[in-house]
Amino acid sequence: MLLTVQNLSVNNILSNINLTVDQNETVTxxxxxxxxxxxxxxxxxxxxxxxxxxxxxxxKPATSYPIGRYRQLVSYAVQSANLFGQTVRDNLDLPFNVRQKSIDEDLQKTMLAAVDLDLTFLDKQVADLSGGQRQRVAVLRNLIFPPKILLLDEITTGLDATTKQVVWHFINEEQSKHHFAILSVTHDQQEIQNAKKTLQVIGGNLDD
Known part of the structure; x- marks a missing residue:
């Protein structure tokens, strides 16, 4: 099993959460x-x-991993994309830099094209990007080096239908190639209806 959670409680918010997630599984x-x-x-x-x-x-216990290594294995993406530096390149260079690997610009450009952003976007100013463009860059940053688990926290909220489709198509294609698991929080009814596996959280408890 890729991930197991037993009796997880957080402050007074979550209580006795138990779940398992396997490789290549998608949980909504x-x-x-x-x-x-x-x-x-x-x-x-x-x-x-x-x-x-x-x-x-x-x-292995999550706490047995150095935090930097753990966050390479379990990658977390949020609704309001937090981009770094000045340009898109700064953000897509970051995964290489933290791993002390040579930057692969061809890979960066291939991934930009996969989310309908042309090659000039590498040198676009972060401040000039639309919300949908920022979100796509953030997702690319999470997946340049595919994790074992991708955590998605309402990443399509506020995106138009076309951008949602582009983002999910890219994520699903990457999952099919690299077999990582996805846990995705959403309020989107279509995403919930189309889900392969769902978990409902009510009052800090799981109801599957």
Missing amino acids: IFGPSGSGKSTLLKALARLENHVSGEINLLD
Whole structure:
């Protein structure tokens, strides 16, 4: 099993969460606002304090991994994309730099094309990007080096239908090539209806 969670509790928000996620699995998480969906993803990303219970990745405790290595294996993407530096290139160089690897500009350009952004976008100013363009760049940054688990926290909220389709097509194509798992929080009814596996969070508890 890729990920196992046992008796996970976070502050007074989540209580006794148990779940398992396998390689290449896609899990869609839904529920009312404030029910603890985002807190669950943050706990899995090791971004929450006051966590009790067990999170195991590849049969090892999450806390046994150095935090930098863990976040390479479990990659977290959020609704409001936080881009770094001045340009798109700065953001797409970052995954190479933190791994101390040579930058592969051909790969960067291939991935830009896969989300309908032309090659000139490498040197676009971050400040000049639309919301949909920012979100696509952020997703590319998460997937230049595919993780074991991709956590998506309402990443398509506010995007138009065409951009949503582009983003999901890219993510699904990458998953089919690299076999990572996806846990996706959403309020989008179409995404929920089309989901292969769902988990409902209500009042800090899972109802699957």
